[in-house]
Amino acid sequence: APGPAAEIDALRAQLRIWAHEYYVNDAPSVPDAEYDRLYRRLEALEAKHPDLVTPDSPTQRVIGAVMAGLAPVQHVVPMLSIRTETDTEASGAQAFDARIRRELGLDTGDAPVEYVAEPKFDGLAMSLRYENGRLVQAATRGDGSIGEDVTHNIRTIRRIPQVLPAGVPPVLEVRGEVYMRRADFEALNERQRAEGGKTFVNPRNAAAGAVRQLDSSITAQRPLSFFAYGLGDITPAAQGGPAFGTHYGMLQHLKTWGFPVAEQVSLAHGADELVAFHARMGAARDSLPYDIDGVVYKVNSLALQRELGFVTREPRWAVAHKYPAQEMVTR
Numbered sequence: 001a002p003g004p005a006a007e008i009d010a011l012r013a014q015l016r017i018w019a020h021e022y023y024v025n026d027a028p029s030v031p032d033a034e035y036d037r038l039y040r041r042l043e044a045l046e047a048k049h050p051d052l053v054t055p056d057s058p059t060q061r062v063i064g065a066v067m068a069g070l071a072p073v074q075h076v077v078p079m080l081s082i083r084t085e086t087d088t089e090a091s092g093a094q095a096f097d098a099r100i101r102r103e104l105g106l107d108t109g110d111a112p113v114e115y116v117a118e119p120k121f122d123g124l125a126m127s128l129r130y131e132n133g134r135l136v137q138a139a140t141r142g143d144g145s146i147g148e149d150v151t152h153n154i155r156t157i158r159r160i161p162q163v164l165p166a167g168v169p170p171v172l173e174v175r176g177e178v179y180m181r182r183a184d185f186e187a188l189n190e191r192q193r194a195e196g197g198k199t200f201v202n203p204r205n206a207a208a209g210a211v212r213q214l215d216s217s218i219t220a221q222r223p224l225s226f227f228a229y230g231l232g233d234i235t236p237a238a239q240g241g242p243a244f245g246t247h248y249g250m251l252q253h254l255k256t257w258g259f260p261v262a263e264q265v266s267l268a269h270g271a272d273e274l275v276a277f278h279a280r281m282g283a284a285r286d287s288l289p290y291d292i293d294g295v296v297y298k299v300n301s302l303a304l305q306r307e308l309g310f311v312t313r314e315p316r317w318a319v320a321h322k323y324p325a326q327e328m329v330t331r
């Protein structure tokens with residue numbers, strides 16, 4: 001019979017596959033009872049062999065870790081803040097496209113610029129560092145250069161993979177948004193009211209409060225979600241990883257590596273398709289299960305992104321196009 005270590009590894013691998021099906025694809029292939037059976041077997045083996053417990057074991061997502069404080073983290077690549085297009089109307093998309101075309105020296109007769117259009121999730125930016133395919137550190141944006149180490153709390157988020165498939169670059173930094181779905185937010189406030197705890201004004205505040213807890217067993221009770229939308233270092237090819245040519249292609253890789261990527265993310269050719277996306281997402285906004293405060297347009301070609309570069313810390317190749325603030329809905 002295989003030793004405990006081999007059985008533990010096999011159980012973890014199987015539980016990770018089932019967790020990805022359940023939490024990321026919303027398509028479990030086995031009933032919960034089957035998942036629970038293997039989970040309990042893993043717990044029993046880890047209890048008998050505590051020396052084999054690793055922080056990224058599926059059992060460790062709910063085990064509390066209490067930190068004395070949140071350690072500072074220096075971002076290797078500064079976490080970009082994204083400029084905001086002030087015009088909340090469709091013309092904002094046209095203004096962005098006109099600026100990009102001007103900066104690229106394109107004439108009216110030239111082909112449209114290819115963009116990626118994304119929902120702008122109203123949560124908090126997060127940087128996830130993986131080494132040899134394992135989550136080793138998660139940090140908030142902070143001031144863009146120095147963030148806070150919240151690894152212990154991020155390990156409780158089931159939509160964030162702890163172990164990546166073989167073939168990922170040895171060092172990978174994934175950027176994305178931690179957010180709370182509206183239904184989870186309403187349920188949390190209900191629980192808080194029932195228990196005399198404090199309630200939250202909106203899902204973004206609830207998510208930020210959950211992520212910055214010192215005790216991760218509290219975070220584990222706050223249902224958090226995640227969407228990946230970028231990489232810290234857009235040149236993983238330097239480490240023998242796949243050479244991405246485009247932002248869209250990079251997002252597809254993130255999906256195959258197990259990261260949730262919003263299904264609304266779309267290619268957009270020229271201003272007209274940006275305007276159409278802005279209108280489509282604006283119309284869909286109230287029916288989404290999470291809050292968005294706008295959409296984001298990014299130049300798709302990574303070579304053009306590099307050519308356009310940054311204005312101080314803000315990329316010239318991207319802009320956030322916000323909607324008018326939503327009238328306060330009595331929650």
Ligand SMILES: NC(=O)n1nc(-c2ccco2)nc1N
Pocket residue numbers: 080081082118119120121122123177229230296318
């Ligand atoms: N908040 C949000 O949804 N974001 N933020 C970016 C971003 C920030 C810097 C580069 O890209 N992209 C998306 N979808």
